[in-house]
Amino acid sequence: MTGVLIVACDDLASACGVDPNALEAALRMRSGAVRLRTVAGVCGDARALAAAVEGEAAAVLALCAPRLTRGALQTAVRRAGLDPLGVPVVSLRARCAPHPPDVAVARAETILAGAVARARAFRGSRPEQVRARPTRLRSRRSLLLADVEYEPVAAVARARCAAMAGCALCVPICPAGALVRDDGHVSLDRSRCDGCGACVAACPREAIEIPAYRDEELWAEIGALLAGADGALGSRGIAFFCRHVELSGEAPGWLPVVLPSLRLLTPVWIVRCLDAGANAVAVLECEICVNESLRAGVAWCGALLGAIGADPYRARLVGPSGLAAPPPPAGSVHRSEPTFLGEAAAVLSLVDAERPSDGAELTHPGSPFGRVSVGVERCTLCGACAKACPTGALALLETPSERALTFDHACCVACGSCERTCPEGRGVVGVVRSTSPKLLRAGPVALVRDEQARCVRCGAPIAPGTMLGRVAALLGKEHAALMPTLMRCCSTCRVLAGEDHPTTRTMSPTGEVPLVR
Amino acid sequence: MNVLPTADRGSRARMLPLAALARLRGRTYRAIGAALLYPDDRRLPSLVELAREMRRDRVLAASFAFYLPWWRCLDALAKADAEPGSLRSAYVRTFLVEPIGGPCVPQESAYVDGGKGMGEVIGELEREYALSGLTMAGTGEPADHIAVELDFMAFLCGEEAAAWGSDEREAERCLGRERAFLIAHPARWLPAFAERLGRAPRAGIYRIVGEAAHAFVQHDRDLLGLLATASPGTP
Numbered sequence: 001m002t003g004v005l006i007v008a009c010d011d012l013a014s015a016c017g018v019d020p021n022a023l024e025a026a027l028r029m030r031s032g033a034v035r036l037r038t039v040a041g042v043c044g045d046a047r048a049l050a051a052a053v054e055g056e057a058a059a060v061l062a063l064c065a066p067r068l069t070r071g072a073l074q075t076a077v078r079r080a081g082l083d084p085l086g087v088p089v090v091s092l093r094a095r096c097a098p099h100p101p102d103v104a105v106a107r108a109e110t111i112l113a114g115a116v117a118r119a120r121a122f123r124g125s126r127p128e129q130v131r132a133r134p135t136r137l138r139s140r141r142s143l144l145l146a147d148v149e150y151e152p153v154a155a156v157a158r159a160r161c162a163a164m165a166g167c168a169l170c171v172p173i174c175p176a177g178a179l180v181r182d183d184g185h186v187s188l189d190r191s192r193c194d195g196c197g198a199c200v201a202a203c204p205r206e207a208i209e210i211p212a213y214r215d216e217e218l219w220a221e222i223g224a225l226l227a228g229a230d231g232a233l234g235s236r237g238i239a240f241f242c243r244h245v246e247l248s249g250e251a252p253g254w255l256p257v258v259l260p261s262l263r264l265l266t267p268v269w270i271v272r273c274l275d276a277g278a279n280a281v282a283v284l285e286c287e288i289c290v291n292e293s294l295r296a297g298v299a300w301c302g303a304l305l306g307a308i309g310a311d312p313y314r315a316r317l318v319g320p321s322g323l324a325a326p327p328p329p330a331g332s333v334h335r336s337e338p339t340f341l342g343e344a345a346a347v348l349s350l351v352d353a354e355r356p357s358d359g360a361e362l363t364h365p366g367s368p369f370g371r372v373s374v375g376v377e378r379c380t381l382c383g384a385c386a387k388a389c390p391t392g393a394l395a396l397l398e399t400p401s402e403r404a405l406t407f408d409h410a411c412c413v414a415c416g417s418c419e420r421t422c423p424e425g426r427g428v429v430g431v432v433r434s435t436s437p438k439l440l441r442a443g444p445v446a447l448v449r450d451e452q453a454r455c456v457r458c459g460a461p462i463a464p465g466t467m468l469g470r471v472a473a474l475l476g477k478e479h480a481a482l483m484p485t486l487m488r489c490c491s492t493c494r495v496l497a498g499e500d501h502p503t504t505r506t507m508s509p510t511g512e513v514p515l516v517r
Numbered sequence: 518m519n520v521l522p523t524a525d526r527g528s529r530a531r532m533l534p535l536a537a538l539a540r541l542r543g544r545t546y547r548a549i550g551a552a553l554l555y556p557d558d559r560r561l562p563s564l565v566e567l568a569r570e571m572r573r574d575r576v577l578a579a580s581f582a583f584y585l586p587w588w589r590c591l592d593a594l595a596k597a598d599a600e601p602g603s604l605r606s607a608y609v610r611t612f613l614v615e616p617i618g619g620p621c622v623p624q625e626s627a628y629v630d631g632g633k634g635m636g637e638v639i640g641e642l643e644r645e646y647a648l649s650g651l652t653m654a655g656t657g658e659p660a661d662h663i664a665v666e667l668d669f670m671a672f673l674c675g676e677e678a679a680a681w682g683s684d685e686r687e688a689e690r691c692l693g694r695e696r697a698f699l700i701a702h703p704a705r706w707l708p709a710f711a712e713r714l715g716r717a718p719r720a721g722i723y724r725i726v727g728e729a730a731h732a733f734v735q736h737d738r739d740l741l742g743l744l745a746t747a748s749p750g751t752p
Contacts, residue, residue, distance in 0.1 A: 071580075079579035081588070127735035128708070130582045132743050148740070150582045191742060 003033040004116045007052045008062040008092070010038040015064040016092040017104040026109040030228065031116045036062075043067050046076040053080040053087070058119040062112060064093040071147030085130070085152055085212040086122030088115035094248065095256070103252045106232035110255060114221040118212075121220035125211035129155045131190050152211045152260070153193040154200060156186050160207035167390035169415050170199035170208060175263070196289070197264030204391040204413045213264060218257070219272070219340045225255040226277040230330075237280035237314075237327030238273045240265055244286045250323035254282065262289035267297035267368050268343040270315050271304070275341065275350045280314040280327035290317065296366030304347070304435065307362050308354040343368060344410030344440045351437045361436040370414025371434045372407050374447045378428045380467040381405055381450055385418035385429055394418055395444065403464045404449035409439035424470075455490035462490050535688070535744075536681035541577050543674030545587065545733055550667030552594055552726045553612075553623055554658070556604050561597065568594035583729070583736040590729035593722045607721040611714070621713045621720075625661035628706035642666070645698065649673075663710065663730075666703050670695065696741040699734065707734045 006027070012020050024036035039052045044067035053059040059082060066073065066089065074084035095111055096104040133149045156179075161167075168181040178192035179199060188199075200208045206215070222238060230236055232252070239254040241247050242262050250256070259265060262283060270281045283290075283298055294317075301315035314328060341349055347369075361371075372385075372394060381403045383396035393411035397404045414433045422429040439445070450464035462468065468487055475482060485494055548571060551564050568591045571578075578584050597604055612620050626638045642660040646652065646669060658665050677691035707730060714720055714727030 075580045078582075078584050079575065081585070083585060127583070127586075127732040130736070132582070132736070132739045134743060134746065148580060148582075148743070190739070 001032045002058050002120045003035065003056075004031070004058045004060060004119050005053060005056045006034060006036045006060045006062050006112060006116070007042055007049065008036060008038050009043050009064045010040045011064060012038055012062075012092070016096045016108065017099070017101055018092065018096055018108045019101075019105060022105055023108055023112070026105065027112060027116070030109065031113045031224070034116055046072050049073070050076040050079045053077060053082060055081065058082070058122070059087050060112060060115040060119050061087060061089045062092050062108070062115075063089060065091065069147050069149070071149035074150060075147060083122070083125055084150070085125050086119060088118050090115050098249070099252055102232045107252060110225055110228075110233065113227070114225040114255070114257075117220040117224035118217055121217045122212060123214065123217070125152065126155065128190065129153060129209075129211045131193070131195075151195055152213065153190055153195045154188060154197065154208050154210050156188055157207050157209070158185060160205050161186055161203075162205055162207070162390040165390065166388050166417065166421075167204075167415075169204065169390065169413075170202045173198045173202040194261075196261035197259070198261070201264055201266045204411075204415065210260065210264070213260060216340070218259075218269075222257060222273055223276065223340070225257070226273070235279045235327045235329045236277070237282060238278045239282045239284060239323055240269075241284035242286050242289050244288050245284055245320075247284065247323070249321065251326040253279075253326045254323045262286055262294055263291070265294065265297075266343075267301050267366060268346055270298065270301045271350055272341060272346045274301075274305075274314060275346050275353075276339070278327075279330050280316075282316060282318045282323060282327075284323070285317050285319055293366075296364075297368070298366070300362075300364045300366030300368070300435075303362055303364050303366075304350075307360060308351050310354060342410075347435065348437060348440055361434055361438070363432055363434040365433055367433040367435045368413065369409055369433070369435045369440070370412040370431050371409060371436060371439065372412060372418060372447065373430045373432075374405060375428045375430075376448050378424050379405065379448045380424065380470045381448060381464045382423060382467065384421045384423055388417040388421040390415065390417060397446075398452075398461075400452065400454075400461050402449055402451055403461075404446045406444040407447045408444040409436060410443070453487065455493050456488045457493040457496070458490060460490040460492070462487075536678050537577060539674045539678035539681065539688075539691075542737060543671040543678065544571060545578075545583075546667045546671040546674060548594070549590075549726065549730045549733060550664035550671070552590070553667075553723070553730070554664045555608055556597070556601065558601075561601055561604070565595060565598045568597070581736055581740065583733040586725075586729045586732040590725050593725045597722060604722065607719065607723060611717050611720045611723050621710065621717050621723075623663040623710065624659060625663075625666065625702060625706050626659075628709045642702065645669075661702075663703070663707070667730075670699060670703065673698065692741060692744055696738070696745060699738055699741060703734050704738045707731055 008020065009015065012018050012023070020036055020038050024034070027034045027036065037052055039048050042048050042052060043063045043065055046068055049061070049068075059077070061073070068076070073089065077084045077087050090111055092108055096108045099107060129152055130150050131153045133151050163181055163186045164184045168186065170186060171179045171181050175196065175198060176192045176194050178189045179186055180189070195210060197210050197213060200210055200213070225238065226236065230253070234253045236253045236255060239247065239250060239256050240259060240262065241256060242259050244261075247256050265283065270283075273281045281301070283294070298315055298317050302312035305314055306312040311328060381396070383405070386394040386396040386405065391411040391413055393408045395406050395408075397406055414431050416431050419429045419431050450466050452461035453463060453465055453468055454460070455462055471486065472483055544567075548564070548567050551560065551567065554560055556564065572591045572595055575584075575588065578587060612623055614620060625642075629638055639660045643653070646660065649669075649672065651669070651672065653660060653665070673691055673695045677688050677695065680688035680691055711727040711731035714724055717724070720727075
C-alpha cells in the first residue's frame with residue numbers, strides 16, 4: 001500500500017477544530033500507511049509546501065484555507081516531484097470548523113480517508129490530458145505572466161473508441177463542440193474542451209477519460225468515504241457537487257465528492273453509492289451543469305428506489321440549502337461493503353437487496369439502459385444493427401443451421417444506432433429507455449432466430465429463410481428465373497451453377513463460367 | 518525583472534517574467550534537439566553539461582506542466598556520459614537500424630502525409646529558415662530533422678527574449694511566429710514520433726527524451742496560445 005503524506009497547517013486545532021494527534025491515529029487505523037505533517041503557514045507558503053511534500057510517493061493537502069492561487073499550489077507540488085492532478089486539496093476549515101469537536105474530527109478523518117484513497121488510486125496524466133487555463137498578463141509594462149493554472153481535459157483512446165464502427169455518441173453531447181468525428185476517428189480540440197466530462201459519461205466503451213476523475217479514482221474516494229460505521233457523523237450520504245459551486249452549511253453526514261462538472265455524473269454512480277452504503281445521494285444543483293439528461297437520470301434513480309419499495313427521496317437534486325438537513329437514517333436501502341460494480345451489477349445488487357424476485361420493468365426517460373425490440377416478421381437477420389451497436393448489446397450469432405440476433409440488456413445504452421441503421425426501414429427495430437431487472441439478470445437473449453437454408457450442392461449455409469424470402473420479394477417476377485439458383489445454392493456453388501441461368505449465359509459469350517456474384 | 522520567486526515569500530500570486538520564460542523555452546528546445554542527435558565525442562560532454570546546468574535552475578520550469586517529464590529527462594541526460602558506448606548503441610538501434618518495425622525516423626517527412634511529401638516538407642522548411650536569415654550548417658542533418666526544427670524554435674525564442682526588453686511589438690510578432698511554426702511543424706508530428714519511440718525496444722534514454730519532447734511541445738503550444746490571447750490586466 002502506497003504511503004501517503006497529509007500536509008496540514010499547524011493551526012489545524014484552532015482554525016479547524018481538529019486535534020492533529022487524534023486525527024493521525026484515526027487515519028492510520030482506517031487508511032493504513034498514512035502520515036500527518038503539520039507545517040506552519042503552509043496554506044500561503046509555496047516553498048514550505050514544496051519542501052513538505054518533496055520526495056513523497058503520494059500526498060494530500062489538508063489546508064485550513066488555501067491562500068495560494070491554484071497555479072502556485074500546482075507549481076509547488078510539481079516542484080516536489082508530484083503530479084498536481086494526483087494531489088487532492090481538502091479545505092478542512094470549511095468542511096469541519098462549523099461542527100462540534102467530535103464531529104469535526106470524524107468529518108476530517110472520513111473526508112481525508114477519501115482523499116488518501118483517491119491519491120493512491122491516481123494513475124497519472126499524459127501531456128494531452130492537461131491544459132493551461134486561460135489567464136491574463138498581469139502587466140505588459142513589466143512583462144509578467146501570472147501563475148499558469150492547469151486543468152485536466154478529456155482524451156480519447158483510439159484503441160477503445162468505436163468511431164470506426166460508426167459510433168459518435170460523444171460528439172453531439174459536448175457542450176463546447178470540442179469533439180469532431182473525422183476520417184473514422186473522434187478527435188478532441190483541447191482548446192475548446194472545458195473538461196466537463198459529458199463525453200466521458202456518454203461513451204459506452206470507456207474510451208474517453210479525464211485524469212483524476214477516472215472510475216477507479218472516483219470510486220476509491222467514495223468507497224473510503226462510505227467504509228466503516230456512521231459514528232459521530234450519524235447517517236451518511238454522498239453529496240456530489242461541481243467546481244462551479246461552493247459547498248457550505250452541510251449537515252455532518254453529507255460527505256462531499258467534487259466533480260469537474262455534474263455532466264460527468266451518470267445515474268448509475270448514484271445507484272453505486274446507495275448500494276455501497278450511502279443512505280442518500282444528493283446532487284447539488286448548478287446552473288451551468290444541470291441539464292435535462294441529468295434531471296432525468298436523477299429522477300430515474302428515484303423511480304427505481306420507489307419501484308423496489310425504498311424512499312425515492314434518497315436520490316435527489318438539491319439547492320444550496322438542501323444539505324442543511326442530515327441524510328435520512330439507514331432504512332430500507334441495502335448496505336454492503338463498498339465494492340465497485342459494473343452498471344448492471346450495481347442496479348441488480350440494489351434491487352436484490354430489497355426485492356430479489358421483482359422482475360417489473362421500469363420504463364423511464366432517464367434510464368441508463370435501453371431495451372431493443374425487433375419485429376420478427378420483417379427482420380431479415382442481416383446483422384446491420386449488430387454491426388452498428390457500439391456496446392455489443394446486439395450480436396449476430398451464426399451456426400451452420402441457424403442465425404440468431406441476440407440482445408444483452410445490461411450492455412444497451414439506448415443510443416438508437418440500431419434503429420437508425422436497420423435497412424428495412426422504420427418500425428422493425430425499436431428502442432425504449434427502460435430497466436428490467438429480469439432482463440439484466442438474464443444476459444444475452446435471442447430476439448430473432450431463423451433456420452439457415454442449406455446449399456443443395458455442398459451443404460453450406462446460404463442465408464436465413466426470412467432473408468431469402470425478402471430477396472425473392474425484391475426481385476419479384478421480373479427476375480424470377482434467378483430464384484431457383486439463389487434459393488438452393490450458396491454463393492460459391494451459385495457461380496458454378498451460373499450456366500443454368502439465361503442472363504448469365506448472355507454475359508458470357510465464350511461459354512465459360514463468369515465470375516459474377 | 519528580478520521578481521521571480523515572490524511565491525516563495527508567501528505571496529498570493531507569483532509573476533513570471535516573459536523574457537526569462539522565453540530564454541528557458543529556448544534552452545529547453547535546444548537541449549531536446551541536441552539530445553536527439555548522435556552523441557559523438559564532441560556533442561555528448563556539452564549535452565551533459567547543459568543538462569546539469571539546467572537542473573540547477575528549476576524554479577521557473579516547475580511552473581509549467583512539462584516539468585515532471587522534463588525533469589526526468591534532465592536527470593537521465595546529466596548521467597548520459599557514464600556509458601557512452603551503450604548510449605550510442607541505443608541511438609543507432611532506435612533511430613537508424615532497429616530491424617523490428619523499422620527505425621524511429623526523427624524526421625518530419627516520415628510522419629506527415631504518410632511520408633508522401635518528403636521533398637515538399639524539406640523545401641518548405643528551408644524557405645522558412647531562410648526567411649529568418651538562416652541556412653543549414655552542413656552538419657548532415659536534413660531540414661526536417663527534429664534537432665533542426667527544435668533548434669529553429671530555440672532561435673525564435675532567443676529573438677523573442679531579446680525583444681521583450683526593447684521592442685514589445687517585435688516580441689509579440691516573435692510569439693506569433695513561434696506559434697505558427699510550432700503548429701505547422703513540430704507539434705504536427707512529434708506526438709506520433711514520441712509514441713513510436715515509446716514502443717521501440719531497447720530505446721533506453723531516448724524513450725525518456727521522447728516523453729519529455731512530447732510533453733514540452735504539447736504544453737508549449739498551449740502556452741503560446743495562452744500568451745497570444747492573454748489581455749493586459751490592471752497593473
